[in-house]
Amino acid sequence: MKIAIDGMGGDNAPQAVVDGVVQAIEENSDIEIYITGPKDKIEAELSKFNYPKEKITVIDATEVISPNEHPVMALRKKKDSSIVKALDLVKSGECEAIISAGSTGAFLAGCTLIVGRIKGVERAALAPIMPGRKGNFMVVDAGANVDCKPSYLVQFAHMGKIYYEAMFNNKSATVGLINIGAEEEKGNDLTKNTYKLLKEENLNFIGNVEPRDIPKGEVNILVADGFVGNTVLKMYEGSALSLLGIIKDEIYSAPLISKIGAALLKPVFKKLMVKFDYEEVGGAPFLGVNGICIKAHGSSDGKAFKNAIKQTKIFSEKKILKKIQAEIGEKN
Amino acid sequence: MKIAIDGMGGDNAPQAVVDGVVQAIEENSDIEIYITGPKDKIEAELSKFNYPKEKITVIDATEVISPNEHPVMALRKKKDSSIVKALDLVKSGECEAIISAGSTGAFLAGCTLIVGRIKGVERAALAPIMPGRKGNFMVVDAGANVDCKPSYLVQFAHMGKIYYEAMFNNKSATVGLINIGAEEEKGNDLTKNTYKLLKEENLNFIGNVEPRDIPKGEVNILVADGFVGNTVLKMYEGSALSLLGIIKDEIYSAPLISKIGAALLKPVFKKLMVKFDYEEVGGAPFLGVNGICIKAHGSSDGKAFKNAIKQTKIFSEKKILKKIQAEIGEKN
Structure with a gap:
């Protein structure tokens, strides 16, 4: 399958995006990825890795939409942004899926306006x-x-x-x-x-x-x-x-014996922090649009992008789009 | 000041109510309390304590409204319930405040219907x-x-x-x-x-x-x-x-060293559990009604009732009702 990924979306872009894409390519021989973003920047990141060149295509996009911009206005104005270019790839049928860790507002509006809703679906919904x-x-x-x-x-x-x-x-x-x-x-x-x-x-x-x-x-x-x-x-x-923060505060002012306890429990707390620092398990699918659209968390690292790519693959293999079309379509 | 308390409200009524009332009477010489509920039950609880008899009055009420009943219907049908009797004491001006740990729905509806809203207040609100x-x-x-x-x-x-x-x-x-x-x-x-x-x-x-x-x-x-x-x-x-539960689960399946850590941290966790097992710090005031109306948590113990009584006293001393009347009144 072919997947479009917004090369400039997220706090750690484009490094984390490229890192995740290369990892995903290594693990999945049957995918091809299109990364959108400034060609020089994306290629500079790619040059750090060894990977089968035919599996990754860079689509030049010079603009970036930030989370502070008005989503619909920004989409209309910035036709050459990494997110719009990635959405266009899904709209045209070139790609089956899109992943972005950028502005949630622009992503949701873009999926609806550019990719479009499945016939019969009244509203698409984010489902982390x-x-x-x-x-x-x-x-x-x-x-x-x-x-x-x-x-x-x-x-x-x-x-x-x-x-x-x-x-x-x-x-x-x-x-x-x-x-x-x-x-x-x-x-x-x-x-x-x-x-x-x-x-x-x-x-x-x-x-x-x-x-x-x-x-x-x-x-x-x-x-x-x-x-x-x-x-x-x-x-x-x-x-x-905040609760983990309160525990930390309490331990800070607690007697030495509790501090020793906290030190021994560190691996448990660390596991929890990681679990909750990401808003979702994997990316959140935007359900009801006419394509596989995954919103990755803004703070995604390479591993998170790799997982989001894996998620689009399962989404495709399980024919979720077709099932939604059948379920909603038959009632409308 | 005179305070009405719903003697049958809450999971631990009437024991916890009576316990809290006696504690409050001991600590505050300037309050008098009216406890509503089945006279024999309340008096049986009171007989376990030594206290100045003139400070506590039992108002007989034979019925109880449960949290599963429809609030407004129950209030209309059960005129002889502990909550309605307590509300009547505030309506008549006999008492300045009411505290209940019973059905939230019946309490809120009762405060609005029986005690009534302050003139100019569009809706009263619960404020934990x-x-x-x-x-x-x-x-x-x-x-x-x-x-x-x-x-x-x-x-x-x-x-x-x-x-x-x-x-x-x-x-x-x-x-x-x-x-x-x-x-x-x-x-x-x-x-x-x-x-x-x-x-x-x-x-x-x-x-x-x-x-x-x-x-x-x-x-x-x-x-x-x-x-x-x-x-x-x-x-x-x-x-x-749930988070404290997840930590517990993780510790359960963690190596011995983490279990030792958890044991040493027990006092810190215990403090947190108490903090969060109560929905609120003290009872939640129902603001905008024409009396001091405090919703205590359903799981309140004697100490929680004592604290709720103390809270009504501060509410009265700080003239919060008058301030709300002045603030909302001048705009309407």
């Missing part, structure tokens, strides 16, 4: 996977659509379930609705009306899930509007980081 | 204080109003600021708007319109606060609609508990 205590869970939508209708959330559930079951070889993933009460009649207008629709669908819907229970990781797919989904995602990340 | 890394922060509204207008959130900010500054002797508490982006134009319709209003007010408004940054505890008062506020509160609590 998070580490929970008992298992991984997916939040969908995690921020692409701040104001939602109940029918959007029903589609999010279907798309999320298809992705989750394919990626984790799970045949009966559970779906829950994020809500501030367990009973059907709890919540706001959106959740009350969404509940009614979800329980009529063939989704293994287990009902409302209160935010307090989300990190337990007992429910696989959690649907919400993008505002609430993003709040859940970012509170989880922020709480974990 | 949470422990952050750098300091405590308040979330307002934490669940009383799931669908909100921008003007409600502006009032939440004013009421929260008055309470926070009085309770913590802070003269320049900062106000932030919970939003999924830092820039003014980010978010949904509610946050965009609320931002415009908040920046015109004399509130020490510092702008949007992204959920990832909330647990840092750098902003004092965080306003949101009740759905988002409750999600933030419960995600914080749930993340902390």
Whole structure:
């Protein structure tokens, strides 16, 4: 398969991008990668490695869209940006997938405007996977659509379930609705009306899930509007980081014996820090668009890019796009 | 001052309630407490203690409203419940404050329907204080109003600021708007319109606060609609508990040396567990109603009830109700 990657997206671009691409090429003989970005910069990075030249193509792009720019305006103005060039490769059919660790706003807007939505999909949704205590869970939508209708959330559930079951070889993933009460009649207008629709669908819907229970990781797919989904995602990340910080503060002011304990526990804490410093397990797929679109975390390193590339490969092999087209298409 | 307390509210009622009341009476000579609930049960608990009899009055109430009942329906049907009897004491002016650890829904509905809102207040809001890394922060509204207008959130900010500054002797508490982006134009319709209003007010408004940054505890008062506020509160609590659980799991499967480390760190973890097992620092005030209404946590023990009683005393001494009346009244 052919994959386009935004060579200038992320805090560590283009070094980390090129590093990840070369690693991925080594491990997967059946992929080809197009890196977009300033040709000289990308090639300078590539020159540090030995790799089969025919597997990597550099597509020159002189501009970069920063996270501070207005997404739609920037996309319109900067036609020669690394992100737009990568999106064009998917639009034209040259590439099957795109990966970017750049501006989330520009990526989501670009996927919708340039790649386009699957016919019948009302809104595309960002669907990161998070580490929970008992298992991984997916939040969908995690921020692409701040104001939602109940029918959007029903589609999010279907798309999320298809992705989750394919990626984790799970045949009966559970779906829950994020809500501030367990009973059907709890919540706001959106959740009350969404509940009614979800329980009529063939989704293994287990009902409302209160935010307090989300990190337990007992429910696989959690649907919400993008505002609430993003709040859940970012509170989880922020709480974990702050809590580890509080533990650190407490240890700092604790007696020597506790400090020794902390030193002995260092490997455990380190493992946790890594787990939570990345917003997601791998990149977050943008589900509902007409291509494999993966948003990698802004702080991705080479290994994270390599994993994101591997993820697009599974996405393709499991025919997730076709499954979404079939599932949503047949209802529309 | 006279305080009404719901003798049957909470997981450990009536034992913990009575225990806390007796402790509070011992420490504060200027308070009198009315405990509502089945007279025989409450008196049986009271008989275990020595205390000045004239300080505690038992008000017989034969019914109890459980958290599973529909709040408004239950309030109408169960006129002889411990919560309704306690609310009646505030409505009649017999008591200045009410504390309950019972059903949150019944408490909030009861405060609004029986005690009533302060003139000019559009909606009353639940305002718990949470422990952050750098300091405590308040979330307002934490669940009383799931669908909100921008003007409600502006009032939440004013009421929260008055309470926070009085309770913590802070003269320049900062106000932030919970939003999924830092820039003014980010978010949904509610946050965009609320931002415009908040920046015109004399509130020490510092702008949007992204959920990832909330647990840092750098902003004092965080306003949101009740759905988002409750999600933030419960995600914080749930993340902390799950994270400590994950650490436990990791230690369980770690080598002996890490287990020794964990044993040495036990006092630090214990401190953290206590901090987070309670949803709030003290009880959560329900701001905007015409009385001092404190929602104690369902799992409150004697000490927690004692602290909630102390909290109502400060609420009264600092004349927070009068300040809210003056602030909101002058604008309406």
